[in-house]
Amino acid sequence: xxxxxxxxxxxxxxxxxxxxxxxxxxxxxxxxxxxxxxxxxxxxxxxxxxxxxxxxxxxxxxxxxxxxxxxxxxxxxxxxxxxxxxxxxxxxxxxxxxxxxxxxxxxxxxxxxxxxx
Amino acid sequence: xxxxxxxxxxxxxxxxxxxxxxxxxxxxxxxxxxxxxxxxxxxxxxxxxxxxxxxxxxxxxxxxxxxxxxxxxxxxxxxxxxxxxxxxxxxxxxxxxxxxxxxxxxxxxxxxxxxx
Numbered sequence: 676x677x678x679x680x681x682x683x684x685x686x687x688x689x690x691x692x693x694x695x696x697x698x699x700x701x702x703x704x705x706x707x708x709x710x711x712x713x714x715x716x717x718x719x720x721x722x723x724x725x726x727x728x729x730x731x732x733x734x735x736x737x738x739x740x741x742x743x744x745x746x747x748x749x750x751x752x753x754x755x756x757x758x759x760x761x762x763x764x765x766x767x768x769x770x771x772x773x774x775x776x777x778x779x780x781x782x783x784x785x786x787x788x789x790x791x792x
Numbered sequence: 793x794x795x796x797x798x799x800x801x802x803x804x805x806x807x808x809x810x811x812x813x814x815x816x817x818x819x820x821x822x823x824x825x826x827x828x829x830x831x832x833x834x835x836x837x838x839x840x841x842x843x844x845x846x847x848x849x850x851x852x853x854x855x856x857x858x859x860x861x862x863x864x865x866x867x868x869x870x871x872x873x874x875x876x877x878x879x880x881x882x883x884x885x886x887x888x889x890x891x892x893x894x895x896x897x898x899x900x901x902x903x904x905x906x907x908x
Binding site: 679712718719720722766768770780782783785 | 825827832833834835836837840850851880882896897898899900901902
């Protein structure tokens with residue numbers, strides 16, 4: 676069965692600290708896709724990144740970086756030098772590539788990040 | 793901006809009344825979705841559409857129906873609202889085709905529904 680687990684419900688850091696958000700997934704598919712979304716206090720869902728199961732290269736985008744490890748079924752998200760504007764709920768999600776799939780995203784429960792000045 | 797407009801953005805309704813949420817897109821995307829967001833559950837798929845008059849159920853479809861008579865509009869109806877349907881509802885689109893190919897899904901701004 677497919678599942679996404681974000682074990683950290685809430686994280687609080689002080690500005691400029693680095694913070695890592697954990698995401699562990701379960702799937703039987705060999706082809707799948709992983710996503711991170713950000714939900715700021717205003718409520719919209721902002722797409723951050725998509726990763727394919729056959730591409731384990733880590734990705735860096737400014738202060739954001741993602742570590743994808745198939746061996747541990749993890750897709751962790753690190754924010755370097757956090758800022759107050761990073762305060763949000765972050766969701767990890769999985770989409771399976773099997774035929775007949777609805778194309779739905781399976782979401783984790785979300786991690787609330789609070790960055791204090 | 794994914795070109796998605798949801799209406800209404802906020803609504804309070806009474807138990808037992810019908811409610812329709814509208815999702816409008818401007819880019820003629822084929823795939824559209826309705827998700828609900830609840831604390832502790834993340835987002836869960838209610839229904840989705842892969843074309844005009846082509847719809848299918850998601851994992852939490854009980855109590856909901858959908859219709860898509862035009863490419864640009866995807867309607868979600870609660871036939872008889874219950875308190876358990878108090879939630880935030882998100883419409884979403886997949887602009888590059890079927891998401892099983894890993895295409896990204898983009899979300900609207902959400903509709904806050906309270907059933908009292």
